[in-house]
Amino acid sequence: MIIHVVNPGESLYSIGRLYGVPPFKIADDNELTDPGRLVVGQTLVILEGERKHEIVAGESLYSIARQYGVTVEAILEANPQITSPTLIYPGQILNIPPRTKRLGDIEVNGYAFPDIDMDVLQKTLPNLTYLSIFSYQVNADGTLNPIEDEEVIKAARDAGVAPLMVITNLETGGGFNSDIARSILSSEEVQETLLSNIINVMGEKNYYGLDIDFEYIYPEDRELYNDFLRKVTARLRPMGYTVTTALAPKISADQRGVVYEAHDYPVHGALADHVVIMTYEWGYTFGPPLAVAPINEVEKVINYALTEIPSQKILMGIPNYGYDWTLPYTPGTAAKTVTNVGAVNLAADVGAAIQYDQKSQAPFYYYYDMDGKQHVVWFEDARSINAKLRFANSKNLGGVSYWTINRYFPQNWLVLESLFNVKKVL
Numbered sequence: 001m002i003i004h005v006v007n008p009g010e011s012l013y014s015i016g017r018l019y020g021v022p023p024f025k026i027a028d029d030n031e032l033t034d035p036g037r038l039v040v041g042q043t044l045v046i047l048e049g050e051r052k053h054e055i056v057a058g059e060s061l062y063s064i065a066r067q068y069g070v071t072v073e074a075i076l077e078a079n080p081q082i083t084s085p086t087l088i089y090p091g092q093i094l095n096i097p098p099r100t101k102r103l104g105d106i107e108v109n110g111y112a113f114p115d116i117d118m119d120v121l122q123k124t125l126p127n128l129t130y131l132s133i134f135s136y137q138v139n140a141d142g143t144l145n146p147i148e149d150e151e152v153i154k155a156a157r158d159a160g161v162a163p164l165m166v167i168t169n170l171e172t173g174g175g176f177n178s179d180i181a182r183s184i185l186s187s188e189e190v191q192e193t194l195l196s197n198i199i200n201v202m203g204e205k206n207y208y209g210l211d212i213d214f215e216y217i218y219p220e221d222r223e224l225y226n227d228f229l230r231k232v233t234a235r236l237r238p239m240g241y242t243v244t245t246a247l248a249p250k251i252s253a254d255q256r257g258v259v260y261e262a263h264d265y266p267v268h269g270a271l272a273d274h275v276v277i278m279t280y281e282w283g284y285t286f287g288p289p290l291a292v293a294p295i296n297e298v299e300k301v302i303n304y305a306l307t308e309i310p311s312q313k314i315l316m317g318i319p320n321y322g323y324d325w326t327l328p329y330t331p332g333t334a335a336k337t338v339t340n341v342g343a344v345n346l347a348a349d350v351g352a353a354i355q356y357d358q359k360s361q362a363p364f365y366y367y368y369d370m371d372g373k374q375h376v377v378w379f380e381d382a383r384s385i386n387a388k389l390r391f392a393n394s395k396n397l398g399g400v401s402y403w404t405i406n407r408y409f410p411q412n413w414l415v416l417e418s419l420f421n422v423k424k425v426l
Helices: 012-019 022-031 059-066 072-078 118-127 150-158 178-185 188-205 219-239 265-271 295-305 340-350 381-395 410-419
Strands: 003-004 043-046 051-054 091-096 104-112 130-138 162-168 209-213 243-245 274-277 314-319 323-325 334-339 355-357 362-368 374-378 399-403 420-422
Touching: 003 012, 003 381, 012 022, 012 043, 022 043, 022 118, 022 410, 043 381, 043 410, 051 059, 051 188, 059 072, 059 091, 059 420, 072 091, 091 104, 104 274, 104 355, 104 381, 104 410, 118 150, 118 314, 130 150, 130 188, 162 188, 162 243, 178 188, 188 219, 188 314, 219 243, 219 265, 243 265, 265 274, 274 295, 295 314, 295 381, 314 355, 314 381, 323 340, 334 340, 340 362, 340 374, 340 410, 362 381, 410 420
Parallel strands: 104 130, 104 399, 104 420, 130 162, 162 209, 209 243, 243 274, 274 314, 314 399
Antiparallel strands: 003 043, 051 091, 323 334, 323 374, 355 362, 362 374
């Protein structure tokens, strides 16, 4: 795998010649809708594919390795018929391995809404370990608002992906509700009702496990939430179900704020099979222009998490979206959500050149709209995804979790597939 950043004047033809890869393959792999329209600063993932090399007189394994950007050891591994590096001869055909050596195994969770396009889902499932279907909203009396998830569950299981039932304290038509969470956490009777309903749904619909995403819990309800998690895991694990929880991105145990205080990292780390750490939303809808998941900030969260939670239980959050802000930024005004593919298409439409911020490891660009107002767009590309995945590997994390997989981002999966073998639990 090579991540190529488009330079001024380049075309798919010239880039293909540079790497010895057919232009149509680059277009197909990256699913370019208009291959003739590249953006300066745009990333392209170059997959060399299977390559053959015929040895000519005067060549050595060292010179061949340098020519293809691989190591002699990698060539020997791909050609077990060679018993000694010096025993090669003109006319011999060598298998040339990819430049990127896989880093190992990884678990991958993807959040999806039940109405996800089935073609997008089918393309994505080979790259997932778990599919978290979002979401069953809990009510103050312990009942659940139903969702139509049967088709998605079946597709996941048919592909060997474990479907997770997600429960949230979202209110209908609104956001996360602290009072709904309190009603559940403060009543043994309501918790019993909720658990009974969860178990019934999981059994009827063939779920693999439960993902609890309770947010904006009142800080004073922290121990009540911990006790609820103890009850859930004690009930579900003997039945063969796994339990995953979603946690706000904290950098210390005593971090203040209703988003953070009730999320007790050590307790979740001890009880849950996995914890999804929501390492995104530094740049958010009603906030100032920032990278959505700057790697320097993500690192602070993961470093703290590793002091409280076993590394293999951690699934680091990765956003599959970006934002478009109107400048100058006015507090309280909303940014527009953009897809990563859509961000590049917009840059092409407005003639913007994509830049890359090294500190946050994220792409961005500026442009002016038809009314003469300046905008800035932050999003994800192959470079930022590569940085996040390699960081997760460097910390020996269990894996990553995408929010969400509803919009297909081809380069993400090309990078992931090049770096890792995705674990399957079914």
